[in-house]
Amino acid sequence: MKIPGLKRRDTISYNMFDLERSAAEAKRFNKCENIYHRGQDLAWNGKEVLDMLVAKHGKPKLTDEQRTALQRIFAIILWGELAAWRISAQLADRIEPLEAKMAATSQVHDEARHFYVMYDYLSLLGEVPKKMDFAPRRLIETVLNTDNLAYKMIGMQLMIETLALTIFQSVRLAAPEPVLTELLKYFEKDEARHVGLGMQYLPMLMKDMNKVQIAGLFAFQARILSYGMWEAKVIEDDLRVLGISARDVIDRGRAKQMLVLRDTFESLGIQGDRGPVLTFFSVTGELLFPSEETRGSRKAQWKAAWRAFRGALPDTEDASMSVHDHEIVTAQDSVATKRRAG
Ligand SMILES: [Fe+2]
Numbered sequence: 001m002k003i004p005g006l007k008r009r010d011t012i013s014y015n016m017f018d019l020e021r022s023a024a025e026a027k028r029f030n031k032c033e034n035i036y037h038r039g040q041d042l043a044w045n046g047k048e049v050l051d052m053l054v055a056k057h058g059k060p061k062l063t064d065e066q067r068t069a070l071q072r073i074f075a076i077i078l079w080g081e082l083a084a085w086r087i088s089a090q091l092a093d094r095i096e097p098l099e100a101k102m103a104a105t106s107q108v109h110d111e112a113r114h115f116y117v118m119y120d121y122l123s124l125l126g127e128v129p130k131k132m133d134f135a136p137r138r139l140i141e142t143v144l145n146t147d148n149l150a151y152k153m154i155g156m157q158l159m160i161e162t163l164a165l166t167i168f169q170s171v172r173l174a175a176p177e178p179v180l181t182e183l184l185k186y187f188e189k190d191e192a193r194h195v196g197l198g199m200q201y202l203p204m205l206m207k208d209m210n211k212v213q214i215a216g217l218f219a220f221q222a223r224i225l226s227y228g229m230w231e232a233k234v235i236e237d238d239l240r241v242l243g244i245s246a247r248d249v250i251d252r253g254r255a256k257q258m259l260v261l262r263d264t265f266e267s268l269g270i271q272g273d274r275g276p277v278l279t280f281f282s283v284t285g286e287l288l289f290p291s292e293e294t295r296g297s298r299k300a301q302w303k304a305a306w307r308a309f310r311g312a313l314p315d316t317e318d319a320s321m322s323v324h325d326h327e328i329v330t331a332q333d334s335v336a337t338k339r340r341a342g
């Protein structure tokens with residue numbers, strides 16, 4: 001019985017090593033452990049990397065209009081990184097199996113770095129945004145406040161992380177200024193590992209769920225996506241100022257989500273990439289963010305929405321989660337370089 005005002009007492013659990021594992025689960029846990037070690041190997045020093053990029057390209061230069069647009073969009077990223085830090089700390093505390101706990105712990109370390117580096121970068125632009133818009137705040141607080149571990153994991157690892165990766169990739173490709181363009185490669189490499197934890201561990205959290213519980217999880221996912229679409233509409237003009245089409249962002253985001261959900265749910269026999277949530281995402285996308293062909297014609301937009309409802313998908317360029325080709329300077333490399341130099 002829960003007594004109001006009385007805090008749940010945390011206890012030390014000793015059964016971390018007693019959990020039974022199938023061969024497929026052992027493989028998944030192995031991948032989770034690798035995420036922790038990769039995180040350690042690829043950790044970068046945020047202060048050094050930002051200084052290095054400013055020394056290489058000079059202080060960021062933007063027009064006033066671009067700066068305002070970038071600050072609006074990156075308010076979501078800055079405060080979103082702080083939230084990701086807190087949510088991953090919750091996951092590191094609440095996940096029981098050792099390897100997945102290790103992977104979440106390495107994420108906490110990454111998100112702390114993302115927050116302070118983004119703060120330092122935005123300080124270089126002038127004013128650091130004080131808060132984010134209503135929709136992303138509700139989106140993030142929904143994930144922060146759920147006590148359901150599967151909801152928290154799909155919300156953080158598969159939804160927020162892929163939305164962040166979509167924004168990073170879109171801004172990097174538009175390249176409004178070179179310091180940010182290079183810095184985002186560092187962020188993307190880390191965030192892709194965080195998606196990996198969700199892809200490996202979520203199926204294990206879901207395997208004993210019944211149909212009603214899975215429907216609840218998808219309803220939670222739909223809520224998160226609705227807030228994401230809402231915010232994309234709010235920042236549409238800011239994206240345009242930076243040379244980014246909101247429609248491209250939506251298409252890229254959906255393609256990433258499809259890829260991740262298909263691979264995550266495959267082992268459970270669920271069609272993650274063709275479910276009702278992503279169909280809803282596609283239909284709403286056609287109506288809210290018309291393509292070049294349908295813009296200006298309501299009839300054409302409804303036709304495209306109908307096609308999306310029937311399962312047709314627009315062509316999407318590179319949706320890959322792979323960021324292996326991004327060269328980065330890690331803390332270990334720079335330590336080794338300094339040692340050699342000394
Ligand atoms: Fe992050």
Ligand SMILES: [Fe+2]
Pocket residue numbers: 084111161190191194
């Ligand atoms: Fe992340």
